[in-house]
Amino acid sequence: MTESAPLLAVQAPDARFDPYAQRIEASPVRFLYALNPLAKLAAPLPAMIVLIFVRDAATPAAFLLLAYAVLLVGARFTRVLAGVLLLALPLGALAIGFGFSLWTDASQVDDTPVFWQIGGWTLYQGALAIGFATGLRLAAIVALTLIAGLSTTGPDLVRASVQHLRVPYRIGYTALAAFRFVPRFGHELDVIRQAHRVRGSHGGRGPFTAVARWFGYVVPLMAGAIRHAERVALAMDSRAFGAYPDRTERHLVPYRVRDTVFIVLFWAASAAVLWLFFPWGLG
Known part of the structure; x- marks a missing residue:
């Protein structure tokens, strides 16, 4: 009898080599991981568009707090999340706010009280208000994008786009x-x-x-x-890639009722914030 050839063991993908090999198990509290990636993109999108045009500080501050609340409740508190929320975003908002304060045209805010004066150069409180409102607005937009960015992998986003957006x-x-x-x-x-x-x-x-x-x-x-x-x-x-108009997907990313509920609740919260701080001084 001839000895049969040994079977080759197929090694499962290692998370050290492929960070997308293991999926994060969702829990009832950390709900963001159980949502469809498209829902996490669609929910904050209207608020992000509106934040591009608002010029006050209260509206982006409210959306910043809303994004923080969703992330702290719905995502796992890791070093990356702590570093972004507690260090990167606050320091970035301060740096951008101070920078835009220096770049603001002084002739437009010279009717406001003087905050700092060095020789012939004057920094007005109105320039600080404009600069830090811009910093808050950019920080709020970034925080809203992190709702999907910190709880979604790129492959899942691609699969959801192919399965539901017909990409x-x-x-x-x-x-x-x-x-x-x-x-x-x-x-x-x-x-x-x-x-x-x-x-x-x-x-x-x-x-x-x-x-x-x-x-x-x-x-x-x-x-x-x-x-x-x-x-x-x-x-x-x-695998005959491109030979047929459609392919069978191994990993499904379903769109459930919970995704619609999340979108509706986030849109309602966004509408409440905008209604509370209206008018915003669009410009």
Whole structure:
């Protein structure tokens, strides 16, 4: 009897190599992960459009608080979320507000009280109001985009667009492949660094050594990228990619009643904020 060939074990995707391999389990409290990505984009979209045109500070501040409340309740409190909400957004709003205060035309606000004066240069309180209103507006828009950005993966957004918005799967799957290229490149770069460290290549310190070290990463990284692109192309060709107008989707991203409820509730909250602070001084 001839010995049968051993079966090849198929290894499941590792989250270290592919961050999209494992899905975050949704809980009743952290509800954002259970929503359709399109619902999380459609809910804050009207508020984001309105915030482009408002010029007061109260309206963007209210939407900023609304976005914070949704994120703190509906998303897991991770280091990324804490860093963005507690450091990046407040510091960014302060920096943008102070910068726009300096750029504001002083002749338009010279009837307001003086806040700071150095020689012949004067900073008026009206310039500060305009600058920090702009900073709050941009921070509110960014916070509203984070509702979908921090609780949605790129592949799920692509799948939802293909399944519900009728985006051609040729475009969607191309974007899906691009999303998966980035973590693959990160893994290959880590492997190349470890290989160079084992061989003692480009050791030492200093700016020239760092430049030489990075140039040593370019060629093997490009070679790995080309090999990976060829494997992806062969896999897509073997599955008759583009041969039929539709394809069967393995991972479904359903649109449920909860998604409509979230959109309606968020639109109602947005309308309440706009009605409370109307008129906003459009300009």
